[in-house]
Amino acid sequence: MLFGSSINIPINRKMIEDHPKTMFLSITAAAFVAVWAANKSLVSSSSSSASNASQANLAPGALPLVGHLFTLSKDPRRFIDYAKKESGPSSELNLGPGETKLIAVWPILTRIIARITCLCFAGRQVTNVPHFVDAMAHFTRKIITAGTFLALLPTWLGNVVVRRFLSLEHEIDLILNHLTPQLEHIKQDGKVDDDEQGLTFGSWLMTVPRRDGSLRTPKQTAYHFKDVVLASVHTTSHFLTFAIHELSCRPDLVQALRDEINTTLPDKNDRSANAINDLPLLDSFLREVLRCNVDYLGLHHKAVQDVVMSNGVVIPKGALVFCAMDEANRVVTDPGKSGTTCSSSLDVFDAYRHMGVALDEKCASLTTDFITFGNGPHACPGRHFAIMEIKFNISKFVTRYNIKSPTGQRAKDSVIMGMTRNPPHDPILFEGI
Numbered sequence: 001m002l003f004g005s006s007i008n009i010p011i012n013r014k015m016i017e018d019h020p021k022t023m024f025l026s027i028t029a030a031a032f033v034a035v036w037a038a039n040k041s042l043v044s045s046s047s048s049s050a051s052n053a054s055q056a057n058l059a060p061g062a063l064p065l066v067g068h069l070f071t072l073s074k075d076p077r078r079f080i081d082y083a084k085k086e087s088g089p090s091s092e093l094n095l096g097p098g099e100t101k102l103i104a105v106w107p108i109l110t111r112i113i114a115r116i117t118c119l120c121f122a123g124r125q126v127t128n129v130p131h132f133v134d135a136m137a138h139f140t141r142k143i144i145t146a147g148t149f150l151a152l153l154p155t156w157l158g159n160v161v162v163r164r165f166l167s168l169e170h171e172i173d174l175i176l177n178h179l180t181p182q183l184e185h186i187k188q189d190g191k192v193d194d195d196e197q198g199l200t201f202g203s204w205l206m207t208v209p210r211r212d213g214s215l216r217t218p219k220q221t222a223y224h225f226k227d228v229v230l231a232s233v234h235t236t237s238h239f240l241t242f243a244i245h246e247l248s249c250r251p252d253l254v255q256a257l258r259d260e261i262n263t264t265l266p267d268k269n270d271r272s273a274n275a276i277n278d279l280p281l282l283d284s285f286l287r288e289v290l291r292c293n294v295d296y297l298g299l300h301h302k303a304v305q306d307v308v309m310s311n312g313v314v315i316p317k318g319a320l321v322f323c324a325m326d327e328a329n330r331v332v333t334d335p336g337k338s339g340t341t342c343s344s345s346l347d348v349f350d351a352y353r354h355m356g357v358a359l360d361e362k363c364a365s366l367t368t369d370f371i372t373f374g375n376g377p378h379a380c381p382g383r384h385f386a387i388m389e390i391k392f393n394i395s396k397f398v399t400r401y402n403i404k405s406p407t408g409q410r411a412k413d414s415v416i417m418g419m420t421r422n423p424p425h426d427p428i429l430f431e432g433i
């Protein structure tokens, strides 16, 4: 994808070699349109985030009116290489055998997870719109930042800051503008386009009646996609990033996971997410990542009535309650059920701790001594999906790269206000294999 938000032109070398003249003309036209689109977005958008997103994929250095015409006339292929390097899809993870690179993983993994979320819950059409995926990648982070400002600043100032700099208007507009027509189409024809059945979260939700028996309109349904994004992208990319950091200081574990995949699933082309989900060491490792990297405090709840605890302490109606997640994940309350038979202390990260656990669901199973996904009727309904998603990504990483921490140590997490654990920002050394 070379240019701005309103243009979607996938170009590859073969197309240029086969049709040099046509490609030249289309790219030249696109260069004009790209400049027009950039100018239009700058003029018409009052939101800074909106204009940033629109410009994000423009090849820099365009001249007024003529765009990149001169560079294109001179050497189109060179221009395309330049545009791909500067504004094209991330090639940061394209490493040949033995090639190494230091990579800050969190932003890349967030984008990967946002893409998967868009693909699985909103369909292929929007997943091919880069600024839509980018906006979804940053959606929850923006909300968390807004929440922090609202909590710390006086209400009037917090409101000004959030409305001016952290408004979600742009993201909500994107969701409504892209998904509503698609859902209208599905409602009318029963499918998205000629190739694709229109089975998305939205097409399903349109068929589920509300309490009063009425059905949601396409626009009302599209609006709910924000909830999926809020619940899934940030959480999943967090834990995938934690997992990669845990691997970065354990080269033997990377090798052991690679061996497990190569031995159990020798055919590279037949490694489905379902098959990867059943690998015992990968499952044990991920459960340990989820157990140890949970927030110090989490599961923010509000008491809807007075609650009397077993020791007589009363949590009054309306009180905000933060659960000590980190602590809960380090206490075995029911050894027989949890299957935690490992001898290592619960304070130690042990990737093999949950091997041989007899529970049916393993990594996704809910126990009172593992509450990363909550517990009870409101426990995370997306956990099976999240776990498959993370395992699938880890399997790709360990079979493609050696993953090393430059210091040999697990980089430090950044802890916000003593309660929320964010993955480290430190880069990790990747080596292609």
Ligand code: HEM
Pocket: 228, 231, 232, 233, 235, 236, 239, 299, 300, 371, 372, 373, 374, 375, 377, 378, 379, 380, 381, 382, 383, 385, 386, 387
């Ligand atoms: C590693 C990734 C994830 C973690 C750690 C996680 C964790 C959680 C936790 C702790 C809760 C709150 C439980 C409570 O309040 O008692 C929750 C709720 C929820 N999660 Fe997740 N989640 C993850 C991924 C996902 C994904 C991928 C989806 C959707 C595709 C999702 C959808 C939801 C929803 C809809 C709720 C609200 C459930 C309710 O209130 O009844 N989550 N999640």
